[in-house]
Amino acid sequence: MSNFGNQIQYQIYATMQNPNPNRLPVIYEEWEARAREILDDGPFYYIAGGAGGESTMKENLQVFDRWKITPRMLRDVQDRDLTVNLFGKTAPFPFLLAPIGVQSIIHPEGELASAKASAKLGVPYIASSASTKSMEEIAEVMGDAERWFQLYWSKDPDVTASFLQRAEASGYSAIVVTLDTPMLAWRERDLKNVYLPFLIGEGIGNYFTDPAFRSKLSTSPEEDPTAAIMHWAQTFGNPGLTWEDLGFLREHTHLPILLKGILHSDDAKQAADYGVDGVIVSNHGGRQVDGAVSAIEALPDISDAVGNQIPIFMDSGIRRGADVVKALALGAKAVLVGRPPMYGLAVAGEKGVKEVLQNMIADMDMTMALSGKNAVTDIDASMLTE
Numbered sequence: 001m002s003n004f005g006n007q008i009q010y011q012i013y014a015t016m017q018n019p020n021p022n023r024l025p026v027i028y029e030e031w032e033a034r035a036r037e038i039l040d041d042g043p044f045y046y047i048a049g050g051a052g053g054e055s056t057m058k059e060n061l062q063v064f065d066r067w068k069i070t071p072r073m074l075r076d077v078q079d080r081d082l083t084v085n086l087f088g089k090t091a092p093f094p095f096l097l098a099p100i101g102v103q104s105i106i107h108p109e110g111e112l113a114s115a116k117a118s119a120k121l122g123v124p125y126i127a128s129s130a131s132t133k134s135m136e137e138i139a140e141v142m143g144d145a146e147r148w149f150q151l152y153w154s155k156d157p158d159v160t161a162s163f164l165q166r167a168e169a170s171g172y173s174a175i176v177v178t179l180d181t182p183m184l185a186w187r188e189r190d191l192k193n194v195y196l197p198f199l200i201g202e203g204i205g206n207y208f209t210d211p212a213f214r215s216k217l218s219t220s221p222e223e224d225p226t227a228a229i230m231h232w233a234q235t236f237g238n239p240g241l242t243w244e245d246l247g248f249l250r251e252h253t254h255l256p257i258l259l260k261g262i263l264h265s266d267d268a269k270q271a272a273d274y275g276v277d278g279v280i281v282s283n284h285g286g287r288q289v290d291g292a293v294s295a296i297e298a299l300p301d302i303s304d305a306v307g308n309q310i311p312i313f314m315d316s317g318i319r320r321g322a323d324v325v326k327a328l329a330l331g332a333k334a335v336l337v338g339r340p341p342m343y344g345l346a347v348a349g350e351k352g353v354k355e356v357l358q359n360m361i362a363d364m365d366m367t368m369a370l371s372g373k374n375a376v377t378d379i380d381a382s383m384l385t386e
C-alpha cells in the first residue's frame with residue numbers, strides 16, 4: 001500500500017523552492033517540444049510520425065476524451081495498491097515500457113538507458129527485436145529486473161528460433177509477438193526525409209550478433225555491413241504467416257506468449273482458442289494502418305470477448321494518468337507506454353525516461369484516488385460514461 005502520487009508531487013514542490021532553470025518538463029507536450037529541438041528531422045519524425053496522413057495517430061489521443069470518469073466520494077483512498085499480477089509475478093504498477101526499436105537514434109546510450117530507468121522503477125521493460133543493443137547487453141544492465149522480449153517473427157525460422165532461445169537464456173520472462181508489422185507501413189514523413197535507420201546500421205543489434213543470422217551470410221557483418229543489412233531487410237518480416245504457424249512459437253519457447261497488434265474481437269478469440277497467454281490491443285501508435293480504429297475504441301469489445309480467459313494489455317495513445325485509468329476501466333490489466341518515455345530519453349537519457357514514467361504513475365495514482373478507488377484491481381467500467 002502506498003501514496004506514490006502524493007510523494008512524487010511533494011518532491012516536485014520541494015525542489016521548486018529552489019528553482020532550477022534547467023528543470024525537466026512535466027507536461028507531455030513540453031517533453032515532445034524539447035525532443036524536437038534536440039533531434040534532427042529524420043530521427044524526430046521517425047518517432048513522432050505515423051502512417052499515411054496520421055489520422056489514426058491523432059484519433060488515438062482524441063478518443064480518450066469521449067470517455068468520462070465520474071468520481072465517487074468518501075471511500076478511504078489514503079493507502080492505495082497499485083500492484084498487478086502479471087503471469088504469477090507482482091508488478092508494482094500497471095505499466096510496462098512498450099517495445100521500441102532503434103533507440104540509438106534518440107540517445108547514444110539507446111536501449112541501455114531506458115532499460116536501466118525501467119529496472120530502477122520496477123516497470124517491466126519490453127526489449128524490441130529491432131534494438132540497437134543486443135538483448136543480452138540489455139539484460140546485463142537490468143540485473144534481475146523484470147523484462148519481456150518482443151519478437152519480430154523473421155522469414156527465417158532459424159533466426160526466430162534462435163531469438164526465442166536467446167531471450168529465455170538471458171532472463172526474459174515473456175514473449176510479445178508483434179503481428180501488425182510484417183512490413184513497415186507507408187510513412188510519409190520518413191519517405192520525405194529519406195530516413196530509414198536500418199539502412200545506416202541502427203536497430204539490428206540482435207541480428208548481427210545472432211549465430212543463425214550470421215550463418216546465412218557469405219561474409220560477416222563486420223566485413224560487409226551492406227550485404228548484411230540487405231539480408232536483414234529481405235528476412236525481417238514475414239507477411240506469409242497464418243494462425244496455424246503459432247504452433248512453431250510454442251515448440252520453441254516455454255515462456256508465456258502474447259500477441260501484439262490485436263484490434264478485432266474475433267482475432268482475440270482466435271488467440272485465446274490457440275492457447276496464447278495474452279493479447280495487446282494496439283495499432284502500433286498509428287504507425288501501421290492509417291484509418292485504423294483507435295486501440296481504446298477497440299478495447300471494450302475485446303474485453304467482452306476474452307477478458308475472462310486471458311489478460312488484455314493496451315497501448316497507443318497513453319499520455320497521462322487519466323488515460324491509464326480509462327484503459328484499465330475498459331478491460332486492460334496494464335498499459336504499455338511508448339512515445340512519452342522516448343521523448344524523455346531524447347531530452348535527458350536514463351533520467352528523462354525515469355522522470356516521465358514516474359510522473360505518469362503519480363498522475364495515474366492520484367486520478368485513481370480522487371475518483372474513489374484505492375486499488376488498481378478495483379478499477380472497472382462502472383467508473384466511466386460515454
Ligand SMILES: Cc1cc2nc3c(=O)[nH]c(=O)nc-3n(C[C@H](O)[C@H](O)[C@H](O)COP(=O)(O)O)c2cc1C
Binds near residue numbers: 129284318
Ligand atoms: C519509434 C518507435 C519504434 C517502435 N518500435 C517498435 C518495435 O520495435 N516493436 C514493436 O512491437 N512496436 C514498436 N513500436 C510501437 C510501440 O510498441 C507502441 O505500440 C506504440 O508506441 C504505442 O503508441 P504511443 O507511443 O503513441 O502511445 C514503436 C513505436 C515507435 C514510436
Ligand SMILES: O=C(O)C(=O)c1ccccc1
Binds near residue numbers: 100
Ligand atoms: O518503427 C516501428 O514502428 C517499428 O515497429 C519498427 C520496425 C522494425 C524495426 C524498428 C522499428
